[in-house]
Amino acid sequence: MAGAGPSLxxxxxxxxxxxxxxxVMSYSDVAEYVGSRAARNVGRILATEGGSVPWxxxxxxDGSCAEHLRDEQLARLxxxxxxxxxxxxxxxxxxxxxx
DNA sequence: TTTCTGACACTAG
DNA sequence: CCTAGTGCCAGAA
Numbered sequence: 058m059a060g061a062g063p064s065l066x067x068x069x070x071x072x073x074x075x076x077x078x079x080x081v082m083s084y085s086d087v088a089e090y091v092g093s094r095a096a097r098n099v100g101r102i103l104a105t106e107g108g109s110v111p112w113x114x115x116x117x118x119d120g121s122c123a124e125h126l127r128d129e130q131l132a133r134l135x136x137x138x139x140x141x142x143x144x145x146x147x148x149x150x151x152x153x154x155x156x
Numbered sequence: 157t158t159t160c161t162g163a164c165a166c167t168a169g
Numbered sequence: 170c171c172t173a174g175t176g177c178c179a180g181a182a
Contacts, residue, residue, distance in 0.1 A: 096164040
């Protein structure tokens with residue numbers, strides 16, 4: 058395995074940790090940010106090692122989230138000052154592009 | 157090896 | 170606004 062640079066998992070985790078409070082990133086945004094196009098990979102990584110990163114700051118491109126997380130997701134984001142619109146996040150307001 | 161499933165995205169109706 | 174179908178990558182049986 059070697060080595061050639063950080064693994065996709067490491068890059069994803071690092072990107073998620075880099076997201077500031079009050080902001081969110083979509084799965085595909087993170088995927089593209091690390092050089093991948095499979096948003097599913099990001100979700101899979103967070104499901105496996107997301108326990109060490111603010112996974113709640115990662116939502117779908119449309120601002121919604123998975124049902125088993127919807128409750129925790131919205132609750133945490135709302136507590137951080139993220140604009141919530143009913144059951145979805147106001148991406149136009151909380152979306153973070155890495156800058 | 158094949159098949160299924162999953163913290164997703166996109167297009168069409 | 171909603172549902173259905175298809176593509177993507179990776180791991181488990």
